[in-house]
Amino acid sequence: MSEAGLPPLPDLEGDRGALARAVSRVEAGGDEARTLLDAAWKKTGRARRIGLTGPPGAGKSTLLATLVPLLRGEGKTVGVVAVDPSSPYTGGALLGDRHRMARSAADDGVFVRSVASRGAAGGLARAVPAVLDLLDAAGFDVLCVETVGVGQTEMDIAALADTVVVVLSPESGDGVQAMKAGLLEIADVLCVNKADRPDAATLASELEQMFDRGGERAWRPPVVCTEGRREVGPLREALEAHAAWLGQDDRLQERRRRGLEQRLQRLFVSRVADHLLERAGERLKAEAAEVAAGGISVETAAARLAKEFEA
Amino acid sequence: MSDPPIRILIAKPGLDGHDRGAKVVAQGLRDAGMEVIYTGLRQTAEQIVKAALEEDVDAVGLSLHSGAHMTFFPRIRELLDAAGLGHVLLTGGGIIPEEDKRELRRLGAGMLFGPGTPIASLVDYIRKEVARRRPARDAAGEPE
Ligand SMILES: Nc1nc2c(ncn2[C@@H]2O[C@H](COP(=O)(O)OP(=O)(O)OP(=O)(O)O)[C@@H](O)[C@H]2O)c(=O)[nH]1
Ligand SMILES: [Mg+2]
Numbered sequence: 001m002s003e004a005g006l007p008p009l010p011d012l013e014g015d016r017g018a019l020a021r022a023v024s025r026v027e028a029g030g031d032e033a034r035t036l037l038d039a040a041w042k043k044t045g046r047a048r049r050i051g052l053t054g055p056p057g058a059g060k061s062t063l064l065a066t067l068v069p070l071l072r073g074e075g076k077t078v079g080v081v082a083v084d085p086s087s088p089y090t091g092g093a094l095l096g097d098r099h100r101m102a103r104s105a106a107d108d109g110v111f112v113r114s115v116a117s118r119g120a121a122g123g124l125a126r127a128v129p130a131v132l133d134l135l136d137a138a139g140f141d142v143l144c145v146e147t148v149g150v151g152q153t154e155m156d157i158a159a160l161a162d163t164v165v166v167v168l169s170p171e172s173g174d175g176v177q178a179m180k181a182g183l184l185e186i187a188d189v190l191c192v193n194k195a196d197r198p199d200a201a202t203l204a205s206e207l208e209q210m211f212d213r214g215g216e217r218a219w220r221p222p223v224v225c226t227e228g229r230r231e232v233g234p235l236r237e238a239l240e241a242h243a244a245w246l247g248q249d250d251r252l253q254e255r256r257r258r259g260l261e262q263r264l265q266r267l268f269v270s271r272v273a274d275h276l277l278e279r280a281g282e283r284l285k286a287e288a289a290e291v292a293a294g295g296i297s298v299e300t301a302a303a304r305l306a307k308e309f310e311a
Numbered sequence: 312m313s314d315p316p317i318r319i320l321i322a323k324p325g326l327d328g329h330d331r332g333a334k335v336v337a338q339g340l341r342d343a344g345m346e347v348i349y350t351g352l353r354q355t356a357e358q359i360v361k362a363a364l365e366e367d368v369d370a371v372g373l374s375l376h377s378g379a380h381m382t383f384f385p386r387i388r389e390l391l392d393a394a395g396l397g398h399v400l401l402t403g404g405g406i407i408p409e410e411d412k413r414e415l416r417r418l419g420a421g422m423l424f425g426p427g428t429p430i431a432s433l434v435d436y437i438r439k440e441v442a443r444r445r446p447a448r449d450a451a452g453e454p455e
Binding site for chain 1: 315316337338340341342343344345346347348349350351353354355357358361362364365366367394395396
């Protein structure tokens, strides 16, 4: 034990087992996680971070399985974080993304970690940004994070990726559905996967039109068509183009700064919320009982509680 | 703080057939509150151990029906130990004769289950073993 009563810092760069243990510690949270992250923080900022999100089954993992060997061919090491939901009932999770990445299963230049959301609302585990920081500190050139994106909560991914790829497929619905879900706003690259399916071209041109109508954006997201298992060249090129755009002026720094601000805000709010819920437990029950008995509305009860616990 | 969920890798090494059984087990363990990393068919011993290392699992469960158990279990145990994963439970199932089971246990495998074993027995066994092994793992991370 070190003076602080915590284990010494692991060799993140040199020891994959130590890195894997560190990821678990960060997932578990608490003082130990923070000590690790404080030490790792100085070494972050080098990796390029790519987020893939989109409806279940659109082909995110399949795309990654093909994209990662391309990146490896360019001499880059790659860290992959694949997030799947935990069951809110049992806390269990079936993490199946790794299974699709069998092509990199024996490659020491690739590190894959499956992360269960563990109760974080909206599917993006609370610990995911911190896990990416660890992998960044461990020296990987490119980090890819896969999350299921079906709605608003996936805004989170924009806070931790330099480039967000929204993956859609013909069976995941039309462009209007993607827009309703807020997926178009967060996309830096729109990837229509399963280009072998007859409706793919229609979806792609619909999306092109929606972006054209959508008004001025500093970066107009390209719409690319891919075939997950074999043809991801257009995606690779779109990633390059976005990286080049980010490289001009201080766009990348600015984006990361905003991302950090959003992360900080979310962590702060969730800590305060946890703390308040703990303190207000009994009073919350009492107010709920009064609401149920018809005495006051939910809104008034909430306002009362907020006032009571505001200090 | 409560203990983090048990993490287990389910793999089906070797070249044989389908993975229905492995999927049923994976789902059962998930329903029991475990985080199950499912790696699918045709994995080599080296790939399985690399996955176990990166995923920091508590246990590895192998589904074997090809009769290759006498090669895969000892080989994976050996590779796990060499990778510093001596604390990881190696268990699994398939049609394995009693005498082979005894020999495999001697070589460092845990209990091995026959087809049709209720998931509940598996869950109990894994929970008990992991509770015993986690302290050893945590102690190993600290200097003397
Ligand atoms: N026809 C066709 N099928 C594809 C293509 N890409 C992926 N698939 C199939 O689509 C299914 C889902 O692919 P995944 O890569 O698991 O999709 P995902 O988006 O990662 O899914 P989740 O992780 O469950 O959200 C698999 O059966 C793939 O083989 C493609 O380009 N064409
Ligand atoms: Mg996937």
